[in-house]
Amino acid sequence: MAVKKAHAKRAPATKAHGKKAKSRKAAAKSTVSAVPGERPAARGRIDERDLLARLKNGAVICAEGYVFELERRGYLQAGAFVPEVLFEHPEVVEQLHMDFVHAGSDVTQALTYYVHREKLRVIGREKDLVPMNRAALSIAKSVARKTGTLFAGDLCNTNIYDPADKSSLKEVERIFDEQAGWAVEAGVDYFVAETLGWTGEALMALKAIRRHSKVPVVVTFAMHQEELTRDGLSPAEACQRLEAAGADVVGLNCHRGPATMMPLLKQIRSAVEIHVAALPVPYRTTYGQPSFMSLTDPCCGDRRAFPVGLDPFVCTRAEIADFGREAFALGIRYLGVCCGAGPHHIRALAESLGRKPPASRYTIDMSKHAFFGTDKKIRKIQTDYQDKA
Numbered sequence: 001m002a003v004k005k006a007h008a009k010r011a012p013a014t015k016a017h018g019k020k021a022k023s024r025k026a027a028a029k030s031t032v033s034a035v036p037g038e039r040p041a042a043r044g045r046i047d048e049r050d051l052l053a054r055l056k057n058g059a060v061i062c063a064e065g066y067v068f069e070l071e072r073r074g075y076l077q078a079g080a081f082v083p084e085v086l087f088e089h090p091e092v093v094e095q096l097h098m099d100f101v102h103a104g105s106d107v108t109q110a111l112t113y114y115v116h117r118e119k120l121r122v123i124g125r126e127k128d129l130v131p132m133n134r135a136a137l138s139i140a141k142s143v144a145r146k147t148g149t150l151f152a153g154d155l156c157n158t159n160i161y162d163p164a165d166k167s168s169l170k171e172v173e174r175i176f177d178e179q180a181g182w183a184v185e186a187g188v189d190y191f192v193a194e195t196l197g198w199t200g201e202a203l204m205a206l207k208a209i210r211r212h213s214k215v216p217v218v219v220t221f222a223m224h225q226e227e228l229t230r231d232g233l234s235p236a237e238a239c240q241r242l243e244a245a246g247a248d249v250v251g252l253n254c255h256r257g258p259a260t261m262m263p264l265l266k267q268i269r270s271a272v273e274i275h276v277a278a279l280p281v282p283y284r285t286t287y288g289q290p291s292f293m294s295l296t297d298p299c300c301g302d303r304r305a306f307p308v309g310l311d312p313f314v315c316t317r318a319e320i321a322d323f324g325r326e327a328f329a330l331g332i333r334y335l336g337v338c339c340g341a342g343p344h345h346i347r348a349l350a351e352s353l354g355r356k357p358p359a360s361r362y363t364i365d366m367s368k369h370a371f372f373g374t375d376k377k378i379r380k381i382q383t384d385y386q387d388k389a
């Protein structure tokens with residue numbers, strides 16, 4: 001409560017960054033009120049590189065989960081999940097970005113997830129730290145500028161954060177500091193700090209970004225089975241802390257599917273005044289197994305399905321569309337899908353908000369199907385066989 005009060009004095013929260021705030025305000029003013037979820041870029045009347053102006057105007061869709069998709073495509077190893085593909089097949093990363101934009105993503109996020117010092121140390125490639133980060137940033141920037149999407153920098157969980165260990169905190173600070181610095185040099189439009197399990201680590205990421213830049217910052221927590229951050233706060237409380245520390249958008253990404261993320265999102269939406277982000281994994285998580293790491297597959301001796309046996313749990317497009325509609329109706333405007341998302345999920349999300357991304361040209365139309373079609377060109381001998389098909 002105290003957090004909320006302090007925050008209210010700084011009204012309105014989303015215009016807190018000096019000069020930038022003015023241009024955001026002017027940009028947002030120049031638009032008429034949008035159709036829910038309308039893609040602002042298509043209107044051509046607001047600064048397309050201004051995240052907060054876009055959010056003011058409607059939803060912003062951000063495709064995430066690149067490492068899972070690259071793993072499925074055969075260019076990344078499950079386990080360490082480090083995107084070495086940035087060196088080995090940069091054209092594949094570029095195509096993936098293009099595929100997600102084609103499907104409706106408003107954002108091209110640099111694939112610097114797990115390209116930090118600690119992950120590269122684990123796989124013995126620390127020497128590639130700088131060029132790998134720069135490669136990720138340069139690929140994403142080129143796609144973003146080509147497509148008119150927002151160019152986002154990315155910081156993530158370090159996996160070494162330990163509030164009781166000063167040397168670990170120092171290393172976390174270094175990781176965030178250097179990655180934030182490279183992203184700022186590349187000219188990111190805004191930052192995402194994602195998949196964070198500790199409030200303390202999230203605050204450190206935000207601080208590091210703020211040392212380098214005034215661009216907007218989205219901070220998202222990834223909730224495991226417990227409905228508490230690893231330092232014991234509810235996600236709503238954790239988001240309030242981030243709001244008070246100056247984050248522009250707060251919310252949740254990864255780990256939980258729509259069904260088990262939604263209740264937490266509702267709590268967050270009513271606890272903060274700033275924009276809220278929601279990027280679930282596209283898996284059917286349940287009350288008993290609320291995170292995708294906890295899902296077990298009854299077909300296979302109840303073995304853990306994560307990470308490469310999750311296929312039977314994948315959400316349909318309709319489920320993602322339902323999630324998009326429900327979240328947007330709650331006032332959640334920063335929307336996406338995380339690990340496990342394919343372009344078809346992003347298109348379903350975009351269409352649930354009334355949009356027609358280029359990929360919608362190929363959205364399902366069964367009227368000319370060989371058995372189920374209703375078109376008069378479909379022969380009766382086929383449609384008569386429908387029930388046996």
Ligand SMILES: [Zn+2]
Binds near residue numbers: 338339
């Ligand atoms: Zn994820």
